[in-house]
Amino acid sequence: MNEKPILSIVTPTKGNYSEYWEEQLLKIKGDIQFILVYPPGVEIKRINDYRVKNLTSPYKGETIQRIIGLLNASGEYVLSLDDDDFVHPDLINLVSEYFKRFPNSWILRLKKAEIDFQNQERIKQNWESIPDVNQLEICKKTPENPYPYQQGKYQGLLEVPIAPLDKNFDVRYAVWPLMQRTDNNGYHFENFNNIVWKNKLVKEALQDLSQAMKIGSVLTWIPFWGIDRLLGLFVQAKFYKKDAIIGHWMPDPEQIRYIDKPPALKPPRIHVIADVLLVKSFPQYGYFWNLFFNKLYGVPRVLGKVAKWKLMKKK
Secondary structure (H helix, E strand, O other), X not given: OOOOOOEEEEEEOOOOOOHHHHHHHOOOOOOEXXXXXXXXXXXXXXXXXXOEEEEEXXXXXXXXXXXXXXXXXXXXXXXXXXXXXXXXXXXXXXXXXXXXXXXXXXXXXXXXXXXXXXXXXXXXXXXXXXXXXXXXXXXXXXXXXXXXXXXXXXXXXXXXXXXXXXXXXXOHHHHOOOOOOOOOOOOOOOOXXXXXXXXXXXXXXXXXXXXXXXXXXXXXXXXXXOHHHHHHHHHHHHOOOOOOEEEEEOOOOOOEEXXXXXXXXXXXXOOHHHHXXXXXXXXXXXXXXXXXXHHHOOHHHHHHHHHHHHXXXXX
């Protein structure tokens, strides 16, 4: 493999992924690097493929494991993936051709199909061919066509704007728990996973994020989970340019299959703990204050779910 492959796919894992998932991962063609990051004390599954790099994190937790993987990713571009989600085997050609056409883009947002974990037939369905990215037209949001995606007119590359971080703080989020956010509506995104990023931007943002995690001169605080939204917004904040178009969103057919489980099967998580780092690092952006207070009022409800989850596990 080249010292700098086209793409690195980073996956934190406990090593309990399925044989089918491993088989499908290795079917991805081309100049690619797979990085699997295990928690300490877990036996590493040996995979006979020179493209696979196994790492062990010094601490357990989705956040630190994903950070370790991203710091060790040597690809020109990087994709963060969970160990039960699937990627189109021809992804490398798409990534290569897209960034040749749009060298200034930060991201390529892949089209994602959310599939119930019990629907094995749909999960294992043959992939449709990815359309030629050089032949796709650019879809823009216009006054005449403000919602091309929802109206079914999204058949080309949909422009993706940067998150509108400079929106004003709305004090109603701080005083009214039932207030629903509206500043997150639109074609921008918050999450990091399942999106192809320029690795250079991610590496630079991680340097700043590591500084934000420091408490005093000797302690480092790392949230156990929650890096998905945290890192997606952190990169956008570090390199923020108002109204910038940072990439494009691919049309159907899907290039990512996200395997979904009902909430009852997922451990409850308090994501607002990670959101604190956004407010700490970028207090000038009202968008982050709106996010923080909106999620803060959900903590008591999540704590109740945590107690219920632990009780169910004991049974």
